[in-house]
Amino acid sequence: MNIGTASEQSRLPVKTIRYYEDIGLVRPLRSDNGYRDFSDADLQRLKFLQRARSLGFSIEECRELLSLYEDGNRASADVKAITQSKITEIDRKIDELKSLRKVLTTLSDACHGDDMPTCPIIDDLAGTGDLDPDLKTG
Amino acid sequence: MNIGTASEQSRLPVKTIRYYEDIGLVRPLRSDNGYRDFSDADLQRLKFLQRARSLGFSIEECRELLSLYEDGNRASADVKAITQSKITEIDRKIDELKSLRKVLTTLSDACHGDDMPTCPIIDDLAGTGDLDPDLKTG
């Protein structure tokens, strides 16, 4: 099938598919006219990539997962390990965002939000504020 | 002061300071030898930037905050608005990460994690799994 069809079926943009070929994630054959010719197996890989990417796996993790996908002798423990390290990474990001959120809400709550220039948020950014110094660990 | 001193005082890498000059966030004078010469006001800007960036504001947001910082007639409402839209953005990211986490945990929990190839995670990525289809909204 042509790239347009592969794109529809995999729900990946055409550009993305070409990029994935560039970096060796998929290797479609070429027709006589130079068009890429995707086999069903190629399409499977693309769908796999679409799903894995949408779950937050990086390209390199996808590469690893793909090779496990195609390795009949894989150990499910290897797949699980990648998944769990992803979960740990997500937890770290959530924690970081939560602590950012806390600082920003404290600042926002302290700000009148009127048409006067006095602003605890600016004061904090400028280092001249007097809000909870614990907020300044960043 | 030279860039090295400015770097120490602002806790920004030298490279980053040069970059900030490139994109017009700071405009130090130059000494006769061509070295950048940072004034106290320049240093204040750098510290402001360090703090704002560490709070997750983008470069463009920092640019806006800086101009409010230096605008004696600013309305604190403008600063608060930027801060609150940042909080909203953070909330969105947290939600997204939480829902990713949920899917990954479900998959991980279903996987034995042994030395056998059978793996619900791979099956899900391949689209051949039979786990909760609600997980597949990605």
Next chain:
DNA sequence: GATTGACCTTCCCGTAACTGGAGGTCCTAA
């Protein structure tokens, strides 16, 4: 047969916010 328009190709630039490195200049201390 010619044209139109959709589809395909490659190639290069741009994104955000830097980081690393090469190659060269300047300053300071031994």
Next chain:
DNA sequence: TTAGGACCTCCAGTTACGGGAAGGTCAATC
């Protein structure tokens, strides 16, 4: 005088693509 560190500019790479130019191919229509 020389070694080193600090400074300079410019270029390339990072992630995962997206946009757009310039051009070849295909199927249908006139």
